[in-house]
Amino acid sequence: MTEAPPDARRAELALNAPSPPRVPEVSRLAGDMCRAHWATLAAPKGSLGVLERLATRFAEARGTFPVPLRQGTPTTCIAVFAADHGVVAEGVSSYPSSVTAAVVATIARGRATVNALARAAGVELRVFDVGLHDGHDPFPDDPEVRIARRRVRAGTNNLRREAAMSAAEAEAAVAVGMHAATELDGFDALGVGEVGIGNTTSAAALVCALTDLDPRDVVGRGAGLSDEGLARKIEVVREALRRVVSRDPIHLLGEVGGLELAAMAGFIVGAARARRLVVLDGFLASASALVAREMDPNVGSYLVASHHSTEKGAEVALRALGLEALMTLGLGVGEGTGAALGLSLLRSALAVEREVATLTTVLSMEDSHGEP
Numbered sequence: 001m002t003e004a005p006p007d008a009r010r011a012e013l014a015l016n017a018p019s020p021p022r023v024p025e026v027s028r029l030a031g032d033m034c035r036a037h038w039a040t041l042a043a044p045k046g047s048l049g050v051l052e053r054l055a056t057r058f059a060e061a062r063g064t065f066p067v068p069l070r071q072g073t074p075t076t077c078i079a080v081f082a083a084d085h086g087v088v089a090e091g092v093s094s095y096p097s098s099v100t101a102a103v104v105a106t107i108a109r110g111r112a113t114v115n116a117l118a119r120a121a122g123v124e125l126r127v128f129d130v131g132l133h134d135g136h137d138p139f140p141d142d143p144e145v146r147i148a149r150r151r152v153r154a155g156t157n158n159l160r161r162e163a164a165m166s167a168a169e170a171e172a173a174v175a176v177g178m179h180a181a182t183e184l185d186g187f188d189a190l191g192v193g194e195v196g197i198g199n200t201t202s203a204a205a206l207v208c209a210l211t212d213l214d215p216r217d218v219v220g221r222g223a224g225l226s227d228e229g230l231a232r233k234i235e236v237v238r239e240a241l242r243r244v245v246s247r248d249p250i251h252l253l254g255e256v257g258g259l260e261l262a263a264m265a266g267f268i269v270g271a272a273r274a275r276r277l278v279v280l281d282g283f284l285a286s287a288s289a290l291v292a293r294e295m296d297p298n299v300g301s302y303l304v305a306s307h308h309s310t311e312k313g314a315e316v317a318l319r320a321l322g323l324e325a326l327m328t329l330g331l332g333v334g335e336g337t338g339a340a341l342g343l344s345l346l347r348s349a350l351a352v353e354r355e356v357a358t359l360t361t362v363l364s365m366e367d368s369h370g371e372p
Contacts, residue, residue, distance in 0.1 A: 023272040023298035026060040034059035037066075040358040050326055051349040054304065058189065058346060061277040061302050069350070070188050076343045077124040077184050078191035078279075078336040079267055080107065080114065081177065083131030083259035084155035085198030086164070087240075092201045092233040094223045097155070100197045101132050107195070107335065110144030114193065114335035121344035123191065125336070126184065130176050131155055131259030150176045152259055159202065159240045163255050170253040170262050177266025185274040191306070191343050192267055192288075193281035193336025194260045197223075200311060203287035205237045205256035207313050209244050210290045211320050220283075220312030223332075249294045257291070264288035269295050272302040279342040282309030282334060286317035293321070306342030307331050 034056045039045060046052070059065045069075060082104045084097045106112040107127055118125050128148045133155045139147055152172045156164040165173075184190055200222040207218050215237040221230055240256045253262045265288040271278045272292075280286055280303060293299045305318050308325040310332035318325060326345055331338055 021273055023269065023296045023302070024063070024275060025298055026301040027063040028060065030063055030065045031056045031060040033065040034353075037353065040360065041352070041356045042359045042361070043356065048352060051345070051352055054326070054346055055349040055353050057304060058277050058350070062275055066354075067188070070186065074122050074124040075188045076122075076190065076347070077126060077187045078114070078118060078193055078339045078343070079177075079180050079184060080125065080127045080193045080195060080336045081130050081180075081260035081263040081267070082127060082195040083129075083199075083263075084133045085196055085202060085258055086156045086158040087160055087201050087236060088198040089158050090160050090232065090236050091229060092222070092225070092236055093198045094225055094229070095197050097133055097197050100195055103195045103335065104129070104132065104147060105139050108139050108143035108145050108147055112335055113333050114337045114340060115145065117337050117340035117344075121340050122347065123340050123343050124187070126180070128176065128180055128263065130173055130263045148180075150180075150263075152176065156202075156258055159205065159256050160236045163243065164202065164257055165254055165259065167250050167254045169259070170250045170257060173259045173262035174250070174253070174266035177263035177268070178270035180263070181267045181270025181274060181276070185271070185276060187276070189277040189279065189343060189346055190267075190271050191279040191281065191336055191339025192264050192285050193334060193339050194264060194284045195335055196258055196260045196284075199258050199261065199284055200313075201233055201236060202256055202258040202261055203284045204233075204313050205240050206252055206261065206287045206291060207317050207320070208237060208241055209252050209256065210247060210294065211316060213316060215241070218313040218316050222311070247294060249291050252291060252294075261288045261291070265291040265295065268292035268303070269299055272296070272299045276302070277304060277346070278302055279304045279306050279339045279346065280323075281306060281336050281338045282331065283311035283314040283317060284334060285339070286314060286321060286323075289321055290317060304342060304346075306338035309338070
């Protein structure tokens with residue numbers, strides 16, 4: 001009997017493979033119950049603003065109210081995915097690729113901006129090496145934050161000249177993120193961030209592909225590009241987009257994506273499948289969230305935008321996701337810093353939800369101390 005050609009065999013296996021679990025719809029009932037509770041608190045109606053909206057989003061994601069919370073600390077965690085980008089060779093970044101590993105090493109030592117903010121917020125950090133270059137890994141022997149080695153390949157290709165990675169590599173990077181979400185599903189809520197010099201070029205290309213906007217409307221200066229550098233970056237994205245022929249997530253990630261961006265997309269889908277709210281960092285996480293939503297439309301209801309990044313494409317991405325940022329702080333450092341602040345706000349919202357007296361209780365206390 002003659003065996004089917006490899007491509008035909010792969011197609012047969014794909015057709016017969018079990019469908020992956022879908023992201024469940026959020027619970028509107030849980031959200032209604034949460035809003036009803038907040039309406040009873042001893043505060044003017046609607047006066048707690050974003051805190052109430054955040055708590056409601058959390059209840060909807062978890063599917064119940066009140067949500068049983070993890071005992072002990074920390075109760076939330078940020079996954080930071082790191083990888084290098086071949087497109088740096090085109091002069092699209094003010095920094096060399098070696099800075100990616102240097103930043104990861106600083107996080108490992110506990111001395112990066114995200115470490116300080118995570119400590120202040122009581123948030124755990126996990127870092128995943130999805131695609132750092134070989135040869136410059138100055139990680140400490142006894143790190144404060146351990147680096148999980150999940151390297152799919154050592155950096156992407158130069159996306160201006162060729163596909164950033166193969167479809168198989170894109171799928172593998174997505175799987176890294178999904179597996180990471182499974183590892184962290186014991187936390188109440190999750191944040192996601194990244195480290196990757198040159199990755200705003202990839203993110204801009206993904207956003208352009210998924211919004212049909214011109215690169216001039218999306219591409220930003222990243223870490224301080226000059227006018228000349230910005231013009232070059234716009235042209236790089238424009239040329240790379242000529243290879244994009246569909247909105248298929250794996251095709252997009254393979255042609256113009258990044259390993260850490262693919263992992264973040266997988267992480268977002270995996271977290272949503274586990275009914276975990278995902279607090280996005282900035283522009284890069286939002287770009288990955290757009291890809292994740294292409295994988296499963298229900299993902300969008302599990303997302304919170306922590307802040308309005310300084311990168312030009314941030315507003316475009318948030319608008320496409322239908323999200324309003326919790327904060328506008330002029331942040332553009334990445335690393336998951338915005339996610340740490342967003343999770344801190346969530347923690348504050350849940351404290352208000354559980355600790356503030358109801359108006360009925362306050363009035364009854366007043367009556368009990370009044371004059372007969």
